[in-house]
Amino acid sequence: MDPASLPEQLSVVNEQVLNSSSRSVTAAVSLRRFLCYGSESATYSTKECALGIENALALMQFIEGGRGCEVVDEIRRLNLEGHAVRRNPSLFALAVCSQHADCKTRQAALRVLKELCRTPVQLFTFVQYKKELKQGSGMWGRALRRAVTDWYNSQDGMSLARTVTKCKHRAGWSHQDLLRLSHMKPTNDTVAVVCKYITKGWKGVQETYGDKENSDDVQKVFAYLEAMEKAKHSTDEQELIHLIEEQRLEKEQILTNHLKSKEVWKALLKEMPMAVLLKHLGKLTANKVLAAGSPDVAAVCERIQDESALKKAKTHPFNILVASENYKRGHGKRSKLKWEPDGDIVQALDCAFCKKYFSEYCSEIAIVEPTGKRFLVAVDISSSLSSVTHGSSISTVAVAAAMCLVSDTAANILKSSYATVKSVIAQTEPDAQIVVYSEGSILPCAVSSDMTFMQVAAQLIKTPGGSTDCALPITWASENDKTVDVFIILTNNQTLGRENPADTLKTYRQKSGVFSKLIVCGLIANSLSIADPEDRGMLDICGFDSQAVDVIRNFALDVI
Known part of the structure; x- marks a missing residue:
């Protein structure tokens, strides 16, 4: 294995020189793919796959090679920087590290637990992964008990009260389970009130704190939990509304029967x-x-x-x-x-x-300066765009229209949204080409910044269709001497033409001398096999959702 550190291996820059050896998929790239979106392959699917050791070979390669602490650092960095678009793969990897024989790896994994598990759902998920990974020995050792205890004690009483009452159990675990198994000992009075509520219920809280002189902070937590209990049993609509408004109770904390009331919904609507x-x-x-x-x-x-x-x-x-x-x-x-x-x-x-909002949002969360790369975004209009996009409930024409519209209006962004993919290209990268293609021809997408979303959708629908050839945009770029760093092809057709876009891309690279990347988005596909799994510059996307947007961003910016 390359002796260079993991962060160095994972920071390969996309040079404008064709170098096939440096563009192959290394163990470091496979690890980052897994941590970012849950697959070591060159495919992102909107349907999450089951996680297991057999699907994380690069992860095990690094850990078994004595580099578990570096893996933990990479998990932490990718999550804090927002690159891990799915949290569960990171939690699984963290659980694997926390189970390893190497003491330093175990300690490093549990040390970052409270930082990466922001919600009870994530904490429960991590614990369940540890249970599934358990091999013969008990998992509730001193280190895990301390880490779980720290998760609860690191929060203030009011935040913890809101958190545990909105999410009481998940993945086969409850707060009561974790407090019991971790031998939880609260480090402050407000957390102690919430722990009492979890383990002994409201009756236990009343018995312990009801008749005592408590600090202001304890009184606030007590009042909040009391409001929660009253809301559960109240038959007076006005009383319930008062409790919602006074303590800012949320929908998850209200009984289903109470949600039949229009006035209760109006009270919830305010916050x-x-x-x-x-x-x-x-x-x-x-x-x-x-x-x-x-x-x-x-x-x-x-x-x-x-x-x-x-x-x-x-x-x-x-x-x-x-x-x-x-x-x-x-x-x-x-x-x-x-x-x-x-x-x-x-x-x-x-x-x-x-x-x-869109352009402001994108520029606000931008994490890099414009790349200076050259893009070609091609939308396949060879078949009906009325299909529902796999992974969401909206039509493919809505996704395509959003891409076209935003590319012309919101532009500063290779950084944030599917529709962003075009915006990225349109103005952040002035050399971008944005086209629709069908039946052996490529046409400009007639979209302007003053068009509405529905007008853009209508424009795409009326564009004549034909047969699909996803290699066509790459061939067109080659024949017209267009220099392209990233091809983004969107299609809702399962038939991809006579030529494989991956092979056409490799030919284009040889001719242009540029290591061009290819992203193929099969908007209605359950599976896709265009990308060469051993080529770091190719990516398949099955379906489309908000997380796919971030996968595209990571891929185009060489994060993966």
Whole structure:
């Protein structure tokens, strides 16, 4: 194995010189692929695969080679820098490290546990992976008990109270299980109140703290838990609304029966997290909580278009697009729920995605300067674009239209969204080419910055179709002496033509002397096998979701 350190191996720069030996997939690249999106192969799928040792050979290669601490450092860095688009592969790798015979590797893994497990779900998932990896010996040793105890003690009482009451159990584990098995000993009074609540319930909290003089912080936690208990048993709608507003209770903390009340929903709406709001817009409209022309609709529209609120909630532009398309559809994907889309809400969603928010979001979270690379983005319009994109609930034309529109309007970004892929290209990289292709020909995509999302979609739908040849954009670039660093091809056709795009790319590289990369997005594909798994410069994407956006970003910027 190369004696260079892991970070050095993983920081190969995409030089503009063809060098096949330096472009092969090393163990370090395979490790980073696994940590970033859960697969050592050259394929990202919107459907998560089961994680196991057999799927993480590079991970084991590094650990068995005595470099487990370096692996832990890489796990931590990729997560903190936002490159690990899926958290579970990192948690699995961390669990593997924490089980290893090497003491330093085990200690390093458990030392970063509270930093990487931000939520109870992640903590429960990590513990479950450890259970699955257990080989004959008990897993609850002193080191794990200390790490789990530190996770609870590192939080203040109020934050912990909110966290544990919103997510009580997952992956076969509960907070009560972890406190019992870790022999939890609270290090401050407020955490002690929450631990008492977890292990002994509200009755135990009352008996211990009800008749005592407590500090202000303890009283706040006590009052919050008391409100939680009252909300569970209240039959008075006004009392419940008062509790929600006073203690900022959330939907997950309210009984299902109470959610039949329109007024309860209105109370929840005031402090509802952005992700929950976007998910339930249809339900809120169907139940008349959001009545046309009401102050509630006006308030929701203002929030949806509030750039600072969207950024604070880390709302991904692609998720706004999904919420918009789902809402416009007027009915649930699987449920019988139906609603009449409110025009103001539709306009607010379109505005949030296309105008006010997207470009600001992308430039705000940009992690690198413009690359100076040359891009060719090609959208296949050879078959119907009305299919549903695998991995999301929206049509392929919506994804393609978003890409076309944003590429012309929001531009500073090779950094954040599918629609971003084109924006990245259009203005951050001035040498970009953006085309649609079909039936042996390539046409410019007639999109301008003043077009609406629906106009762009209509433009793509009316473009004549034909047979599919995903190698065509690469051949076109070669024949017209176009220098391209990254080809991004989007198709919803399973038939990819007579020529394999991977072979065509290799020919193009030889002719141009540039190590060009190829990303093929099969928007309705369950599987794809275009990319050469031994070639670091090729990537297949099956379906599309917000995480695929980040995979593209990582790949184009040489993170993977």
